[in-house]
Amino acid sequence: MTQVYGSRADSFHSRRHHRRRLLEALAVCVARHGYAQTTIADIAAAAHVSKRTFYEHFADKQACMIALYESASEASRRQLGLDDAEGLSWAEQVERAVRRYFSHLATRPLLMRALFMEVLSLGPEGLRARRANLDALAEAIQHSADTQGVTLPAAEAAALIGMLSEWILLAIEQDRVAALPDDAPAVAAMLRAAILGRRLTA
Structure with missing residues (x-):
């Protein structure tokens, strides 16, 4: 037995x-x-x-590509977790998380180019996989906002993820994925401003 x-x-x-x-x-x-x-x-x-x-x-090449996209997306999202183990302020945590995320993408620029560009051509299944990833990223943004006492509506979190995605796509188009970590301070500042600005307008 x-x-x-x-x-x-x-x-x-x-x-x-x-x-x-x-x-x-x-x-x-x-x-x-x-x-x-x-x-x-x-x-x-x-x-x-x-x-x-x-x-x-x-079942086919497309199914394998979607599985690769889901696996790579999950690995990338893990970099966005806030970490205050070293006594970092929230602002420092956000920048550190964005830098980790961008650094992770920068390690495999050719693959990232394929994933970000090709997923749009994989039909309904590919679009669903992309939406699931964007929704998960938006939830991470909402969690970060919660730590500051800000309730960020899903639509606004999705808009911030849209900004993040467009920033990455522009870096891909300009062939500067390797330089993404250098953009972390600017992107983190925009995210923080949007979240804290929500507190002022709520």
Whole structure:
């Protein structure tokens, strides 16, 4: 009986391992060749698995790309958490969070270009994945506002995330993703001003 359980556990870990390798392979292929030029055969070869293994995890290339977008977005969002462990003021926490977020994006500029640009062409499923990510980012902004006694309406939080996204898209278009961390003070200042300004107009 123990052996059966062990086999199931091994199978589960193997599937997770293959899925992770496929996502990493897609990230490499998209960064090198772009999404449109990347084939399932390319992904499987880069992951050192068969095309059959690919189809055990994803229905098609688009499904794999959406999974990559969701995984990369979640990893990016984790950088935005406020951290007062070092006794930082709220203003310092916001700037530090934005800098971490931008620094994370800057480490893989080609992939970020693909994710931010390509997700818009992935049909309804891609747009839903993008909306889910933007909503989660807006919730992070609302949480930050809550720490200052400001109740930020969802629409206003979404508008701030729209500003953040446009800032990133402009950096992508200007081929300056690597310089995004330098923009952290200006972007953090705008976010803080919008949140604290809401307190004055409430």
